[in-house]
Every structure is written in structure tokens, then in C-alpha cells.
Amino acid sequence: MYSEKISQTGNKLADNIGRVIFNKEKQIKYIVCALLSGGHILMDDVPGTGKTSLAKALARSVSADCKRIQFTPDLLPSDITGINYFNQRSGEFEFRRGPVFTNIVIADEINRTTPRTQSALLECMEENQVTVDGVTYPLDPLFFVIATQNPIETQGTFPLPEAQTDRFLMKLTLGYPDAENEKRMLDEYIEVSPLETLAPVCTTEAIISARDDVRKITVSDAIKDYIVRITAETRVSENIRLGVSPRGTLALMRASQAYAALEGRDFVLPDDVKELAVPVLSHRIISRSQNTIRISESNETIIEYILERLPAPLK
Numbered sequence: 001m002y003s004e005k006i007s008q009t010g011n012k013l014a015d016n017i018g019r020v021i022f023n024k025e026k027q028i029k030y031i032v033c034a035l036l037s038g039g040h041i042l043m044d045d046v047p048g049t050g051k052t053s054l055a056k057a058l059a060r061s062v063s064a065d066c067k068r069i070q071f072t073p074d075l076l077p078s079d080i081t082g083i084n085y086f087n088q089r090s091g092e093f094e095f096r097r098g099p100v101f102t103n104i105v106i107a108d109e110i111n112r113t114t115p116r117t118q119s120a121l122l123e124c125m126e127e128n129q130v131t132v133d134g135v136t137y138p139l140d141p142l143f144f145v146i147a148t149q150n151p152i153e154t155q156g157t158f159p160l161p162e163a164q165t166d167r168f169l170m171k172l173t174l175g176y177p178d179a180e181n182e183k184r185m186l187d188e189y190i191e192v193s194p195l196e197t198l199a200p201v202c203t204t205e206a207i208i209s210a211r212d213d214v215r216k217i218t219v220s221d222a223i224k225d226y227i228v229r230i231t232a233e234t235r236v237s238e239n240i241r242l243g244v245s246p247r248g249t250l251a252l253m254r255a256s257q258a259y260a261a262l263e264g265r266d267f268v269l270p271d272d273v274k275e276l277a278v279p280v281l282s283h284r285i286i287s288r289s290q291n292t293i294r295i296s297e298s299n300e301t302i303i304e305y306i307l308e309r310l311p312a313p314l315k
Contacts, residue, residue, distance in 0.1 A: 003213075003265050003266045004264065006036060010210075010261075012201045013058070014032050015201075016057070016201045017032075019198065020053055020057040020195050021054045022184055027172050027174055029262065030170055030276075030279055031054070033258045033262060034144075034169045034170050037169065038214075039254065040125055040144060040145040040147070040167065040168050041147070041168060042160075042165065042170070042283065043173075043174070044173055045150070045151070045173045045174050046150060052108055055106045056106065058104070058146060060195065060198045060200065061201055062207060063200035064142060064203075065140075068105075068106040070108050071110050071117070072113060073112060073113060073156060075114075075117050079098065079117075080100055080117065080120040081098045081100055081124070081132055082096050082097045082098035082100075082130065083096055084132060095137070097137075100130060101139060102140065102143075104142070104145075105145045109149060110160065112156060112157055113158065118161070121167075122163060124139060125145055125167040141208055142204045145168075162286070166284055168283065170279040171279060172279055214254070214258045217265075218266055218267040219257060219268045223269075223270065223313065224253070225313070226310075226312060227249060227273055229310055230273070231248060231249040237306065239287055239302055240287055242286035252273065256272040256273050270314075274307055277306075281303050282302075283299065
């Protein structure tokens with residue numbers, strides 16, 4: 001069974017990350033799901049909730065190269081992708097690779113840089129390649145971006161354009177821990193951070209193999225029709241100004257395949273689609289300014305309402 005191997009790999013990753021981030025099993029599972037389906041993650045939350053720690057824990061859990069980019073207003077596209085420079089010794093131009101030439105990229109506070117620099121990630125995240133001065137360079141097969149942003153602070157920030165947010169498979173929020181787990185955090189971190197002692201539990205080859213197996217998870221015609229009906233509804237809803245793109249439709253199917261495999265199944269159920277519809281689709285829509293009795297301003301609530309209205313297939 002393809003799902004057995006995927007589930008083992010995913011559970012090892014989730015358990016290891018759980019040593020650093022407490023009582024966030026659902027969010028951790030979503031992130032592992034994104035990694036195994038070949039997508040990217042946008043962590044959207046207030047400061048201090050563990051976004052960067054979670055990203056680092058994921059990177060350390062995989063025996064892979066990881067680079068962190070601290071996004072600032074003065075960051076240039078070439079600081080991300082790389083630049084051609086003149087080597088005086090050889091008398092020729094040479095390409096100096098940027099930090100995206102790695103396995104896992106932590107894009108910290110991505111909304112603090114300008115749209116020009118943000119756009120440097122568009123080709124990387126969609127086509128797994130970088131083009132500089134007309135020459136295209138392939139990125140690593142495992143290339144995975146986990147970005148963070150603060151939705152509250154607006155001074156000195158630049159909202160991500162729709163083309164950028166659409167390239168993230170999921171948008172997640174950690175939120176504050178409850179009192180019990182916040183005290184547990186104090187106990188665990190009192191001498192040394194668990195992140196410092198975290199060891200890899202998975203290889204890059206295992207992740208790439210799992211990604212190949214995820215695509216073999218069965219998606220029935222009924223499930224495909226259900227996914228299409230959900231995304232199509234976002235394009236005609238009176239509460240939505242911009243609906244989900246075809247990229248979003250494909251993303252929901254891929255994520256559902258990975259989630260089913262993590263659950264130990266070789267086939268996707270309607271419940272898998274329902275579970276992932278909000279984190280996969282909510283950041284891909286733009287709601288209208290006015291509210292109705294049933295719909296709030298929250299994009300998540302709009303997607304949940306669509307799921308309530310559309311009948312799901314029996315299997």
C-alpha cells in the first residue's frame with residue numbers, strides 16, 4: 001500500500017515537530033501534508049506564537065539543506081535568486097546562486113519586503129526554477145517554502161498580491177496555546193530549547209519518494225466532481241469578488257490525496273476534501289465588502305458556508 005509508507009514518513013515528521021510546538025497536531029499535520037504533496041505553506045499569525053520555530057522544526061526534522069531569508073524593505077530580487085557577477089580572475093561572468101537554491105526555504109516576515117522582491121518567488125514556487133539574465137536554473141526537487149507573516153502590523157509591510165498567495169498550498173494560523181500547554185512550554189524550555197536538540201527523522205529521498213506515491217492515491221470521479229463544484233461555487237457566489245483559480249482546484253485534490261495517505265488510505269474520501277477546503281481555498285478568494293446575515297467578513301466562514309450548502313458524495 002502506498003499509504004502505509006507515506007503515513008509512516010508523515011507520522012515521524014509530525015511527532016518530531018510536536019516536540020517543539022505543543023498541542024498543535026492539526027496544524028502540524030497540515031504542514032506535513034503540504035510537504036508531501038509538493039505545496040508551500042504561509043503561516044499567518046501574530047508575533048510570538050511559534051511560526052518561525054515551527055518552520056525551523058520542520059527543516060531540522062528532514063535531513064536536508066535549509067536556508068532562512070529575513071525579508072526586509074531593502075531586500076532585492078537578486079538577494080533571493082542570485083546574481084551574475086564579473087570574476088576578474090577568470091575574466092568571465094559567473095552566476096552566484098541565491099538562498100533559494102536549497103531544499104527548504106524559511107521566508108520570514110515575507111510581507112515586509114516590496115512587491116518587486118516578493119515576485120522573485122513566483123517562478124520558484126510555481127515552476128521550480130530560476131531565470132536570471134535569460135538563463136534558467138533548475139531548483140532542487142524537494143524545494144519547499146514555508147513563509148511567515150504578521151497580519152496585524154501594517155506599518156512597513158506590503159500585502160502579498162493574489163498571484164503570490166495563490167502559489168501557497170495552504171494558509172495556516174497557530175493561535176495562542178491554552179494555559180496547560182503554555183505552562184508545559186515553560187517546563188520544556190527552562191534549560192534549553194527542544195529545537196536545539198532536534199534530530200532529523202527523515203531523508204530528502206524519503207520525502208521525494210512519498211511525493212511520487214501521493215499522486216498514486218485514488219481520486220474517484222465523484223470526488224473530482226465534488227472538488228470542482230466547490231471551486232466553481234466560489235466563482236458565482238454573490239459574497240465573493242474573486243473566486244478560486246484552477247490552480248486552487250488542483251491544489252485541493254493534491255492536498256486531499258496526501259491527507260488520505262496520512263490517514264492510512266489509498267483513496268480520497270469526501271471528509272478529506274472537507275477537512276482541507278478551508279486552509280487550501282480561503283486565502284485564494286476575495287470577498288465582497290458588504291456582509292449578509294449568513295456570511296461574515298471571514299474568508300474561512302465563506303468556504304465553510306459553501307461546504308454546508310453543497311451535498312457531498314457518499315464515497
